[in-house]
Amino acid sequence: MYLTLLKRLRETLAGHIREKYGVELSVVLERPPKLEMGEAASPVCFELAKRLKKAPRQIAQEIANSLPKIAGIARVEVAGAGYLNVFFDRAWFWERTRKEAGEALAGLAASARKKVIVEHTSINPNKAAHIGHLRNAVLGDTMVRLLRHTGNDVAVQNYIDNTGVQVADVVIAFEEMEKKSLAEVKALAAGKNFDYLCWDLYAKATQFFEEDKVRAGRLRGETLKVIEAGGGETAEMATVIADAVVGFHLRTMARLDISYELLARESEILHLHFWDAAFEKLKASGAIQLATSGKNAGCWVMPWGNEVKDLKEVNEVNEKSGLSEASNPDDEDQSKIIVRSNGTVTYVGKDIAYQLWKFGLLGKDFHYRRWPNPPDGKELWATTAGPNEAGTPHFGGAEAVYNVIDARQAYLQEVVAEGLRALGHTKEAENSIHFDYEIVALTPRCAAEMGYELSAEDAKRPYVEVSGRKGFGVKADDLITRMLAAAAARVLQKHAEMAGTELKQTANALAVGALRFFLLKVTRNTIIAFDFEDALSAEGETGPYCQYAIVRIRGIRRKGQDRGVEEASGLEMKLSADLQTPEENASLKKIMEGPESNTIWEVLLASGSLDYAVDAAIGAQEPAFVSKYAFQLAQAFNNFYHKHHILSEADEEKRAFLLGLTELVERQLVLALGLLGIEAPEKM
RNA sequence: GCGCCCGUAGCUCAGCUGGAUAGAGCAUCGGACUUCUAAUCCGAGGGUCGCAGGUUCAAAUCCUGCCGGGCGCGCCA
Numbered sequence: 029m030y031l032t033l034l035k036r037l038r039e040t041l042a043g044h045i046r047e048k049y050g051v052e053l054s055v056v057l058e059r060p061p062k063l064e065m066g067e068a069a070s071p072v073c074f075e076l077a078k079r080l081k082k083a084p085r086q087i088a089q090e091i092a093n094s095l096p097k098i099a100g101i102a103r104v105e106v107a108g109a110g111y112l113n114v115f116f117d118r119a120w121f122w123e124r125t126r127k128e129a130g131e132a133l134a135g136l137a138a139s140a141r142k143k144v145i146v147e148h149t150s151i152n153p154n155k156a157a158h159i160g161h162l163r164n165a166v167l168g169d170t171m172v173r174l175l176r177h178t179g180n181d182v183a184v185q186n187y188i189d190n191t192g193v194q195v196a197d198v199v200i201a202f203e204e205m206e207k208k209s210l211a212e213v214k215a216l217a218a219g220k221n222f223d224y225l226c227w228d229l230y231a232k233a234t235q236f237f238e239e240d241k242v243r244a245g246r247l248r249g250e251t252l253k254v255i256e257a258g259g260g261e262t263a264e265m266a267t268v269i270a271d272a273v274v275g276f277h278l279r280t281m282a283r284l285d286i287s288y289e290l291l292a293r294e295s296e297i298l299h300l301h302f303w304d305a306a307f308e309k310l311k312a313s314g315a316i317q318l319a320t321s322g323k324n325a326g327c328w329v330m331p332w333g334n335e336v337k338d339l340k341e342v343n344e345v346n347e348k349s350g351l352s353e354a355s356n357p358d359d360e361d362q363s364k365i366i367v368r369s370n371g372t373v374t375y376v377g378k379d380i381a382y383q384l385w386k387f388g389l390l391g392k393d394f395h396y397r398r399w400p401n402p403p404d405g406k407e408l409w410a411t412t413a414g415p416n417e418a419g420t421p422h423f424g425g426a427e428a429v430y431n432v433i434d435a436r437q438a439y440l441q442e443v444v445a446e447g448l449r450a451l452g453h454t455k456e457a458e459n460s461i462h463f464d465y466e467i468v469a470l471t472p473r474c475a476a477e478m479g480y481e482l483s484a485e486d487a488k489r490p491y492v493e494v495s496g497r498k499g500f501g502v503k504a505d506d507l508i509t510r511m512l513a514a515a516a517a518r519v520l521q522k523h524a525e526m527a528g529t530e531l532k533q534t535a536n537a538l539a540v541g542a543l544r545f546f547l548l549k550v551t552r553n554t555i556i557a558f559d560f561e562d563a564l565s566a567e568g569e570t571g572p573y574c575q576y577a578i579v580r581i582r583g584i585r586r587k588g589q590d591r592g593v594e595e596a597s598g599l600e601m602k603l604s605a606d607l608q609t610p611e612e613n614a615s616l617k618k619i620m621e622g623p624e625s626n627t628i629w630e631v632l633l634a635s636g637s638l639d640y641a642v643d644a645a646i647g648a649q650e651p652a653f654v655s656k657y658a659f660q661l662a663q664a665f666n667n668f669y670h671k672h673h674i675l676s677e678a679d680e681e682k683r684a685f686l687l688g689l690t691e692l693v694e695r696q697l698v699l700a701l702g703l704l705g706i707e708a709p710e711k712m
Numbered sequence: 713g714c715g716c717c718c719g720u721a722g723c724u725c726a727g728c729u730g731g732a733u734a735g736a737g738c739a740u741c742g743g744a745c746u747u748c749u750a751a752u753c754c755g756a757g758g759g760u761c762g763c764a765g766g767u768u769c770a771a772a773u774c775c776u777g778c779c780g781g782g783c784g785c786g787c788c789a
Contacts, residue, residue: 054729056729056730056731058728058731058732060732061732061733061734061735062732062733065732069731069732071730071731071732071770074731074769074770077769078769084769107732108731108732109731109732109769109770111731111732152789189789192788192789193788193789194789323787324787326787327787365786365787367787368787369787370787372787374786374787374788374789375788375789376789378789435716435717435783435784436783436784437784437789438715438716438717438783438784439715439716439784439785440784440789466717466718466782466783467783489781489782490781491782518751521751522749522751523749538751549725549726549737550724550725550726551725551726553717553718554718554724554725555717555718555782557724559724562724562738565737565738565751566751567737567738567751567752568736568737568738568751569724569725569736569737569738570737570751572751573737573751573752575751576749576751576752577752579749579751580748580749580752581748583748583749584748585748586748587748588748644728647728648728650728652726653728656726656736659736659737660736663736666752666753667752667753667754669748669752669753670744670752670753670754671753673747673748674748675747675748676747676748690748711749712749712751
């Protein structure tokens with residue numbers, strides 16, 4: 029509701045200024061520093077003062093006096109050196125927010141509906157997931173929830189690099205180091221801790237490769253070739269390993285309520301010749317060129333550099349004036365290799381093909397099969413080179429694509445977008461969103477706690493980077509398990525009687541809440557220095573704090589029912605029965621504008637600001653805005669809870685109102701946490 | 713060498729396209745449970761917003777330079 033009022037205010041103000049002064053400008057609105065200054069404010073008169081050469085305060089006064097009445101806004105005042113302070117009609121806000129909470133979203137959907145692909149998780153399927161992968165998945169999943177909430181048609185895809193070096197390394201480790209047969213690996217892959225086993229094995233393999241670089245190069249080359257070609261025992265072993273590890277990843281993510289629609293595998297990009305199709309397009313358009321001399325001789329390269337933002341333009345220049353240095357394919361500093369001189373395609377090349385497919389621009393499609401036994405029971409599809417299974421949905425062909433990939437890959441993601449742009453797909457290049465985020469590292473203390481030995485240099489740093497290659501890091505499942513145990517212990521302290529399913533579900537909600545909130549409360553470009561103490565915390569700005577507010581509200585409801593007090597909704601009806609025009613309702617006015625009404629208004633205003641938080645979060649692609657919002661709403665409620673004892677309120681009308689308000693807080697907070705993938709328990 | 717990101721309270725972080733006295737959480741200290749759950753609330757202390765210039769009526773925010781830290785720039789992915 030806050031967003032609705034802001035929009036209305038902005039439009040009215042802009043229109044009024046246009047009419048009155050003949051000036052066109054965008055109206056800046058902000059939140060005043062104190063509640064007494066109103067709910068919204070605009071410094072627009074300072075800007076106007078410059079243009080009209082008049083005192084800002086005078087202009088502000090003129091506008092305040094002549095601005096037409098806006099529904100939901102009680103009054104506009106002049107403050108400070110020329111601010112316009114805007115005061116909402118509180119009773120109106122109350123009525124409308126309650127209605128909106130129930131109905132608003134369906135209406136929003138139709139106009140905004142867009143087909144969107146979000147790719148996230150995309151862990152190399154050769155080892156267990158670690159804390160850094162969790163940040164990726166939680167960010168991606170939360171963005172998916174936000175986009176769906178605002179009416180978009182979102183498909184979640186998880187890219188599986190099942191034919192890459194990392195899988196090959198584990199295959200080599202099994203074959204060369206462990207001397208395991210395919211049958212033996214199959215047996216291991218069916219076991220309980222196969223992803224952990226691979227984690228250790230991969231770390232050992234890394235050492236093995238470092239011992240003898242020549243041997244490493246030979247083994248990798250041979251194995252990769254066999255895996256990419258398919259067929260034979262080694263290729264099958266790779267498939268067995270990758271598929272099994274993907275299964276573990278899916279189960280790990282399911283513990284955090286994260287699921288997917290499609291597993292897009294690199295093997296199909298190869299076998300269905302996605303690259304060939306992309307290669308033809310890139311060659312035909314001149315987006316990539318064959319280098320004939322220099323360091324990159326024999327490679328197909330994409331010109332790259334500051335001057336080639338618009339390749340077309342450069343090509344035109346070339347025609348007129350011969351070669352510019354920027355697009356000379358032999359100039360190695362300005363070029364990105366897409367096809368090696370031996371004819372094989374690089375990772376970026378495959379990624380361009382995949383990105384083209386996501387937008388429906390490749391002219392090819394995958395084949396699809398159902399993924400057997402998805403952990404959450406939801407339908408899950410995977411790409412296949414075999415025949416299509418009946419009931420295959422349509423994947424791909426999106427208007428916007430979010431690739432959730434860490435910030436270190438920014439350059440490569442730029443190359444991919446540049447590839448689209450060079451093919452003339454400017455709009456799609458702009459809608460290729462590298463949803464980047466900073467890494468999760470460990471605090472030196474945490475690393476020490478886990479038994480890792482640090483160099484003196486590392487020990488002094490604020491954080492130490494995790495490394496799957498070295499087997500250094502906090503495994504996702506270990507962390508979740510530890511958080512579950514901590515949550516269960518905490519619940520039992522307060523509810524010794526709790527057991528069985530109830531205890532399990534409660535602990536689960538709290539552990540997931542703590543973990544997801546921990547990963548979501550900081551903005552994307554903040555490096556998280558992971559520490560168990562911070563992650564396990566349940567006080568202050570945490571998931572459990574937000575959940576606790578809801579638990580309190582539910583406690584009130586239970587108590588109210590036990591006592592035989594009428595249901596909140598019933599009482600509310602009584603209060604609202606004669607509310608044809610809430611603005612004029614004397615009872616409401618008394619409650620909301622009387623003395624000591626500030627805490628009430630703070631909670632109500634926060635409750636009605638979810639739309640604003642969600643809008644800002646999507647606009648800035650920053651899920652942290654929603655976690656910040658949830659925390660602030662919970663905080664406002666906890667404050668209110670201490671000042672107003674609801675069930676013992678003597679004034680019947682006021683009690684009904686307070687009950688209605690808590691119900692509204694619950695609805696909004698449950699919604700906000702739901703967008704973060706966090707559920708609230710009944711008790712905790 | 714080139715490019716990107718970061719530097720805000722003891723610690724971890726917010727601070728939206730420039731706007732009112734720079735805010736949270738943790739930690740510290742002092743208060744509040746016979747009440748709807750104290751996983752809570754109230755209060756206190758704590759900041760030359762890395763440094764120096766510039767633009768502006770107005771700069772933590774924009775521009776330039778410097779200092780300190782991180783990352784990226786491969787015929788790896």
